[in-house]
Amino acid sequence: MRKYIALTKALLKNGMGMSDGKSKKFYQVFLYVVLLISLVPISGALYFLIDEALPTYSMIDQEASLLGGMMFMSCFLIFFFSLFSIPSIFYFSRDNDNLLSLPLSSTTIIGAKFTTCLIYEYVFSVGVLLPTYLAYMNHVDVSVLFYVFGILSIFLIPVFPLVLSTFLTILLMRIAPFLKNRDRFNLISGILMLIVAFGFSYFTNHANIQEESDMIHMVMQGDNSMLELFMRAFPMIPYFSRSIIEGNIMDFAIGCLICFLSLLLLLSAGKYLYFKGVIGSNESSSSAKDMSEKQLRKQSRQGNRIRTYMAKEFKILVRTPVFFINCILTTVLMPVIFLILPFLGTLDGETMSAVTKGITALQELDNFYAYVLFVGLGCGCMFGVINLVSATAISREGNQYMIMKVLPISFRDQVYAKLWMGILLGFFTNFCTLIILWFYLHFSLVYLFIFFIASCITTVFCNDLCMMLDLTKPKLVWEQEASAVKQNFGAFVSMFGGMALCAVIIIGCFFIPEDYLQIGAIALTLTLLVLCVVLTKVVGRYGEKAMRRL
Amino acid sequence: MIEIKHVTKVYGGTKKAVDDISLNVPTGEIIGFIGPNGAGKTTTIKMITGILNPDEGEILINGKNIVKEPLAAKKEFGIVLDNADIFLRLKGIEYLKFMADMYEVDSHLRKQRIEDLAETFEMKHALNDKILSYSHGMRQKIVIMGVLISDPNVWILDEPMTGLDPQSSYQLKEKMREHARKGKTVFFSTHVLEVAEKLCDKVAIILHGRIAYFGTLDALKAQYAHCSSLEEVFLEVVNHA
Ligand SMILES: Nc1ncnc2c1ncn2[C@@H]1O[C@H](COP(=O)(O)OP(=O)(O)OP(=O)(O)O)[C@@H](O)[C@H]1O
Numbered sequence: 001m002r003k004y005i006a007l008t009k010a011l012l013k014n015g016m017g018m019s020d021g022k023s024k025k026f027y028q029v030f031l032y033v034v035l036l037i038s039l040v041p042i043s044g045a046l047y048f049l050i051d052e053a054l055p056t057y058s059m060i061d062q063e064a065s066l067l068g069g070m071m072f073m074s075c076f077l078i079f080f081f082s083l084f085s086i087p088s089i090f091y092f093s094r095d096n097d098n099l100l101s102l103p104l105s106s107t108t109i110i111g112a113k114f115t116t117c118l119i120y121e122y123v124f125s126v127g128v129l130l131p132t133y134l135a136y137m138n139h140v141d142v143s144v145l146f147y148v149f150g151i152l153s154i155f156l157i158p159v160f161p162l163v164l165s166t167f168l169t170i171l172l173m174r175i176a177p178f179l180k181n182r183d184r185f186n187l188i189s190g191i192l193m194l195i196v197a198f199g200f201s202y203f204t205n206h207a208n209i210q211e212e213s214d215m216i217h218m219v220m221q222g223d224n225s226m227l228e229l230f231m232r233a234f235p236m237i238p239y240f241s242r243s244i245i246e247g248n249i250m251d252f253a254i255g256c257l258i259c260f261l262s263l264l265l266l267l268s269a270g271k272y273l274y275f276k277g278v279i280g281s282n283e284s285s286s287s288a289k290d291m292s293e294k295q296l297r298k299q300s301r302q303g304n305r306i307r308t309y310m311a312k313e314f315k316i317l318v319r320t321p322v323f324f325i326n327c328i329l330t331t332v333l334m335p336v337i338f339l340i341l342p343f344l345g346t347l348d349g350e351t352m353s354a355v356t357k358g359i360t361a362l363q364e365l366d367n368f369y370a371y372v373l374f375v376g377l378g379c380g381c382m383f384g385v386i387n388l389v390s391a392t393a394i395s396r397e398g399n400q401y402m403i404m405k406v407l408p409i410s411f412r413d414q415v416y417a418k419l420w421m422g423i424l425l426g427f428f429t430n431f432c433t434l435i436i437l438w439f440y441l442h443f444s445l446v447y448l449f450i451f452f453i454a455s456c457i458t459t460v461f462c463n464d465l466c467m468m469l470d471l472t473k474p475k476l477v478w479e480q481e482a483s484a485v486k487q488n489f490g491a492f493v494s495m496f497g498g499m500a501l502c503a504v505i506i507i508g509c510f511f512i513p514e515d516y517l518q519i520g521a522i523a524l525t526l527t528l529l530v531l532c533v534v535l536t537k538v539v540g541r542y543g544e545k546a547m548r549r550l
Numbered sequence: 551m552i553e554i555k556h557v558t559k560v561y562g563g564t565k566k567a568v569d570d571i572s573l574n575v576p577t578g579e580i581i582g583f584i585g586p587n588g589a590g591k592t593t594t595i596k597m598i599t600g601i602l603n604p605d606e607g608e609i610l611i612n613g614k615n616i617v618k619e620p621l622a623a624k625k626e627f628g629i630v631l632d633n634a635d636i637f638l639r640l641k642g643i644e645y646l647k648f649m650a651d652m653y654e655v656d657s658h659l660r661k662q663r664i665e666d667l668a669e670t671f672e673m674k675h676a677l678n679d680k681i682l683s684y685s686h687g688m689r690q691k692i693v694i695m696g697v698l699i700s701d702p703n704v705w706i707l708d709e710p711m712t713g714l715d716p717q718s719s720y721q722l723k724e725k726m727r728e729h730a731r732k733g734k735t736v737f738f739s740t741h742v743l744e745v746a747e748k749l750c751d752k753v754a755i756i757l758h759g760r761i762a763y764f765g766t767l768d769a770l771k772a773q774y775a776h777c778s779s780l781e782e783v784f785l786e787v788v789n790h791a
């Protein structure tokens with residue numbers, strides 16, 4: 001037990017993804033506060049939703065099933081997200097090599113790693129269940145037991161879904177050893193994640209009204225029968241939800257027992273499965289093919305330095321699965337996700353042809369180009385930065401940033417090489433958008449051209465800004481590439497900044513009076529053009545200074 | 551030639567890692583930099599190479615100030631850092647091309663050098679693989695090759711022998727000797743006293759961030775005539791500091 005506590009503490013201190021060794025406590029606290037604040041709107045929305053819905057549910061005696069539903073939601077979120085974090089914590093973490101050689105039992109290691117995961121997952125249970133309980137307090141007579149069980153359940157509920165996903169992972173790693181190659185695993189799971197996301201958005205767009213009424217019908221049958229539904233996946237939910245509404249101690253005890261037993265099962269199964277699966281999980285394949293004379297000659301030709309530097313950047317982006325999925329794949333997928341799926345994918349043939357006819361008619365208008373300018377500028381902001389190439393340009397180097405400092409190529413040139421990479425990929429995304437505009441909406445060549453120019457201006461502008469942000473506060477201390485992109489606060493800010501700017505420009509243009517529309521569009525475009533030229537100049541000088549400070 | 555003049559580095563405002571060091575590393579010689587763990591070797595090397603800025607003092611490499619004219623200074627030296635895990639996603643050959651391009655090595659020189667180096671370090675078959683698949687020693691070797699491909703005037707190495715097999719460490723020592731023979735500078739840190747004894751013309755001993763001794767090993771041994779081995783001499787120096 002003492003070993004377990006010591007190991008958990010060590011893992012937590014080491015792994016709190018956010019800390020970067022260099023920055024002060026204050027900054028870390030600040031990050032957590034920001035994270036919490038960003039949770040508030042979602043939790044707040046949940047609160048009002050439940051506050052609204054609860055009276056209806058209590059009319060038909062279904063308070064417990066609404067609560068069960070919320071518990072199900074938090075369980076599902078935990079299950080889903082942990083599926084992607086558990087492999088990296090249990091299998092691909094660099095500390096494994098050290099841990100395996102220490103005199104620790106698999107139970108201790110699994111226990112400690114499980115606890116660290118659990119602590120991260122409390123975000124979901126707190127974020128979902130806390131507003132739920134608060135809303136319930138407005139409508140249901142609450143007893144002391146409600147508070148006690150409510151608070152305890154927030155901490156107990158995540159155990160079960162996490163056990164489930166951990167167990168699945170451990171089993172999978174044992175029986176499917178080809179997943180043990182970290183790169184392969186990351187690639188496959190990343191693509192799976194995208195497919196799920198696509199599927200989900202398709203499903204919600206095409207969801208049948210029919211099914212909804214089925215749901216209501218089921219609910220109407222009364223007496224918490226809906227609980228049966230949740231029972232199957234997460235059997236402790238009905239016990240917890242009933243115990244909280246009815247203050248039933250017995251039910252609560254059963255819920256706890258289920259969580260406890262599942263944990264026990266995981267630990268004992270882990271004994272047989274974990275060590276065998278974890279050994280050798282950091283391998284990578286080598287081809288051992290010899291180089292031909294021709295290859296050698298090609299590789300030993302002198303090249304332009306900036307181009308070579310960009311080639312290196314590109315190779316690393318493409319060959320590192322996490323970067324590939326987040327930075328390269330997104331350049332093609334984002335216009336599809338943002339344009340085709342939500343707007344175009346949901347329209348049937350007739351509506352679609354009406355839309356294209358409308359667009360064709362609009363193209364006749366004198367001031368249509370102004371709208372195209374606005375939309376182009378907006379799209380350029382979002383699509384230009386969403387690949388995060390510039391936003392993580394320095395962060396991606398991690399502890400290799402020292403190499404940048406010793407190379408005999410100026411910091412300026414290095415910054416520009418990285419910046420061009422991001423801008424080029426942004427341009428590529430803009431180009432993909434053109435194809436969609438041309439294919440679905442039959443934009444004429446002139447408008448396509450205007451759109452492209454406009455979007456490229458803001459793409460450069462936003463890439464400059466992202467680059468400067470990452471230069472100011474790069475996240476250089478990380479264990480896995482994933483945290484350079486996904487757990488990077490600066491990248492997060494860049495992405496949402498780009499989206500916000502996009503929204504402001506596109507929505508803003510509808511508030512401009514008709515008479516000023518054209519002049520406004522041209523003025524904005526020219527301003528941004530000037531800004532982007534100036535900023536691009538500044539980035540180099542700023543980069544020189546910032547890199548010296550690193 | 552490396553000139554270190556009254557250089558001081560303080561970490562986090564309190565921890566004095568390097569304390570007013572002055573050192574002249576001459577050309578044509580191999581200088582060993584030895585000292586116990588945490589003495590400040592890596593910190594010094596990082597300052598020489600521009601990874602860290604000194605808080606006080608200045609450093610010249612072949613007369614070029616690393617802080618004031620970093621590019622010119624960086625062209626003078628090649629560095630093997632103590633962490634060899636770099637550019638893991640590149641293939642060995644791609645890494646060499648990258649380094650050669652950064653140091654602007656001529657096309658016709660390159661091919662010859664790549665072939666020679668691959669031969670010497672027995673890396674021919676590995677060049678087409680990603681560095682990720684290399685062993686620790688192989689990673690060390692590709693980094694060394696990346697430096698030698700540009701044949702720098704000053705060669706700086708931080709604990710280069712760790713992880714190398716006997717042949718490779720022999721080859722590395724040969725390369726260092728060859729480098730010095732050509733009238734260039736070699737400056738390397740090590741913990742292995744035997745290496746220092748056999749290889750170095752002079753050693754600099756650093757203790758708690760200060761230079762405790764700089765000169766030939768023979769002169770040092772003469773100072774401590776009662777000690778029978780270099781190891782004893784070293785321990786004596788450390789204990790009396
Ligand atoms: N990034 C850092 N932040 C704070 N202190 C540091 C940092 N790096 C090194 N130090 C401190 O500076 C001192 C010198 O460290 P340095 O790495 O130069 O030692 P070294 O001689 O290379 O040791 P070794 O032989 O173990 O490699 C040590 O006391 C260390 O604690």
Ligand SMILES: [Mg+2]
Nearest residue numbers: 591592593632
């Ligand atoms: Mg060191």
